[in-house]
Amino acid sequence: MDRRLVGRDFLTLADFTAEELTYLLDVADRLKADPLGTRSLVGKNLALLFEKPSMRTRVSFEVGMNQLGGHAIVLSPEQVQLGKRESICDVARVLSRYVDGIMVRTFAHTIVEELAEYADVPVINGLTDLLHPCQVLADLMTIREKKGRLAGIKLTYLGDGNNMANSLMLGGAIMGLAVTIATAPGCEPPAEISTRAEQLAAEYGGSVRIVHDPVAAVRGADVLYTDVWASMGQEAEAELKRAALRPYQLNSELVALAAPDCLVMHCLPAHYGEEITAEVGWGVHSVIYDQAENRLHAQKAILHELLG
Ligand code: CP
Ligand code: NVA
DSSP, rough: OOOTTOOOOOOOOGGSOOOHHHHHHHHHHHHHHTTTOOOOOOTOOOEEEEESSSSSHHHHHHHHHHEEEEEEEEEHHHHOOOOTBBBBHHHHHHHHOOSSSSEEEEEHHHHHHHHHOOSSSOOSSSSOSSOHHHHHHHHHHHHHHHHHTTTTTTTEEEEEOHHHHHHHHHHHHTTEOOOEEEETTOOOHHHHHHHHHHHHHHHOOOEEESSOHHHHTTTTOEEEOOOOOOOOOOOHHHHHHHHHHHGGBBOOOHHTTTTOOOOEEEOOOBBBBBTBOOOOOOOOOOHHHHHHHHHHHHHHHHHHHHHH
């Protein structure tokens, strides 16, 4: 086994080279082909720290650890109360004495960075307000599986400039995709992310642009991606976002303008009738359940390489 990723954190795709991400995707493909054939984590334990709800992330990490021969321990928000019951530093140092890795889903991205700073074991970002790198690794796996390549794929994301848009820009830029974010004025991704994504695109041959016209953005796209208009923790902005983002709904009219063999993607959970219609979400172009399945395989690759 190649040992180059052992001990690394998985906080943002921007910490990885195209070669390293390709390597993880290759491992993920191999694990998918033989789900019970690798028992590299026998005797190893992973803590799953949740400060927000989850279905896919929780189940896929837990099943992934089991399939690799290890074990996962789920910790709810009430149990840990990161930074309230005790400091992030103490949580990181104590957990490092028990477990071989920490997966965390939380609010501020600085929380996972602080955990990683003090933990002696790899920390994996299972979603922050800023980024969702595990999801995008699974999405890149899904696109490569369906299209046979990543470089040059035209991916248009419609909707809120949120954690998904951010990680898609970073991961897409590194893997050579042409990423377009179509969003309403005021809902754009933060400049720190778009600037970093532009730098990565220049380095790796991808491209990133942020536009406001949904119709022009979807023309000829190979992949159409969307996500909820109000992310977890941002429910107070839901009404405003609903009004602003209505023209960016992924519906049949927009799908008709994309490439005839385009993929429709959504990280789920979806709010059908808002950011995507049920007709499109469950339609012939949709690969949403393949994405959800690939969370398992992509995360097993991360666990196998970082904790193995
Ligand atoms: N896509 C995703 O992360 O789903 P959960 O919120 O259910 O984990
Ligand atoms: N943007 C969404 C993604 C959920 C997986 C959220 O943060 O709620």
